[in-house]
Ligand SMILES: Nc1ncnc2c1ncn2[C@@H]1O[C@H](COP(=O)(O)OP(=O)(O)O)[C@@H](O)[C@H]1O
């Protein structure tokens with residue numbers, strides 16, 4: 037039992053990864069080989085970065101013990117702000133940097149309000165979900181601005197790699213994922229993030245600046261969500277104020293399916309990717325195997341509940357072991 | 364008389380209405396092991412939380428080696444050489460022993476603005492040694508602290524303080540929730556401080572434990588020190604009369 041628990045704590049994404057393989061094999065068989073065809077993979081991997089980036093940010097924040105429900109709205113707010121700046125003849129790079137700074141500010145506010153008033157981040161970011169969405173609609177002026185034609189869109193959308201299998205956005209995603217994974221497991225900040233979520237009181241007593249660590253994670257989560265939104269808008273070619281609706285819950289689902297603990301302290305970037313990929317695979321696989329696509333949300337929901345039950349069962353078992361040894 | 368390593372002068376602490384410390388003065392010399400006893404709510408934890416930088420006094424002074432010290436944060440206390448072992452055990456169960464040993468004080472290969480790359484090889488090596496030094500026998504520094512028993516966890520917290528060469532160890536009811544065998548280990552550690560010339564403040568509900576391991580017994584009641592004698596000159600019964 038202890039060994040099982042250890043595996044879970046060290047590789048929390050393992051169960052999700054196993055499930056992923058099972059589903060891929062299943063869909064591959066049921067779709068007569070279409071699922072893993074180059075063309076289908078291209079479609080699936082092309083969309084992964086958008087959801088994956090959001091899931092990574094949400095996962096890191098959950099590891100440090102907080103939530104962000106505003107990512108779906110920030111996903112829309114950032115590209116909308118960029119589009120409006122572009123229409124005011126602001127250069128692309130500047131517009132993107134200002135857009136990211138807006139995301140950072142949103143993240144900072146989420147974190148500051150949560151910690152200053154000692155309220156659950158669930159509530160703070162629920163408020164921000166509405167506020168950021170509302171701002172997006174207001175600044176869009178009711179109808180989406182057009183994007184200028186001369187944007188370096190290729191930086192994100194061009195197909196590259198063997199057989200043009202992936203988009204440029206996938207490279208950004210891969211690089212950011214590697215960076216975040218390294219941050220989490222190779223740096224002292226990563227240590228502090230895990231400690232803050234794993235046992236806040238101990239982290240504070242050992243001199244970790246827990247509030248600064250948490251605010252950093254809030255900012256990261258917002259910035260990744262905004263960046264992901266930009267990637268989607270450049271792919272679609274127009275900034276709709278409604279994009280990213282419901283994404284916050286899919287991101288939490290991805291994090292949880294990937295083994296992130298709701299109570300903090302446990303989780304990995306790889307898990308977030310596995311979770312996001314699972315959701316994409318279910319989405320795509322259901323379509324290919326001609327199951328009514330409306331089952332998609334049902335499947336994601338069921339999987340999430342299952343993952344949380346599995347997680348909390350493991351956690352309870354962990355606590356059980358501890359109590360035994362105290363007695 | 365030698366200069367005290369820690370001295371409190373007229374410490375007061377209020378928690379919105381509760382007067383938890385009412386002018387506490389206490390001087391502790393280097394190498395002394397002080398047993399701090401008293402009923403629940405006497406103010407023992409409040410006193411040591413001020414010394415370990417978790418709370419700040421509302422009035423009064425703390426002097427470390429004769430110099431006034433304004434201990435603002437736990438980090439600051441640790442830098443002054445004060446390490447605290449808490450009843451709740453300040454280790455993170457979801458992290459490895461090696462990582463727990465260096466929490467907040469990680470050795471880095473390089474850093475920028477205080478954030479940098481962990482020197483994991485050094486962390487593992489030094490944690491193996493630090494753990495062996497407190498007589499704890501653990502398989503691997505990569506084991507998760509959550510897998511350890513309560514006593515082993517306190518051992519990790521103690522090894523952490525020893526590794527960073529703390530001058531003063533404060534132990535706030537470190538043996539709560541521990542089995543008899545593990546309690547004895549922690550008591551053994553408190554006794555061992557003496558031989559290494561480390562100063563200790565040991566808070567416990569168990570008078571026997573205090574008399575076994577301490578040079579001096581200080582008792583608190585209702586926010587004040589009501590008793591203070593060398594352990595050799597008093598008895599459990601006498602201390603009880605003051606509580
Ligand atoms: N964080 C706090 N907020 C409010 N009151 C507190 C707090 N900590 C302790 N107290 C109060 O201060 C008094 C002393 O508590 P404490 O120092 O924990 O005593 P002891 O450790 O001796 O049991 C008690 O009346 C307790 O209720």
Ligand SMILES: [Mg+2]
Pocket residue numbers: 407408409
């Ligand atoms: Mg206490």
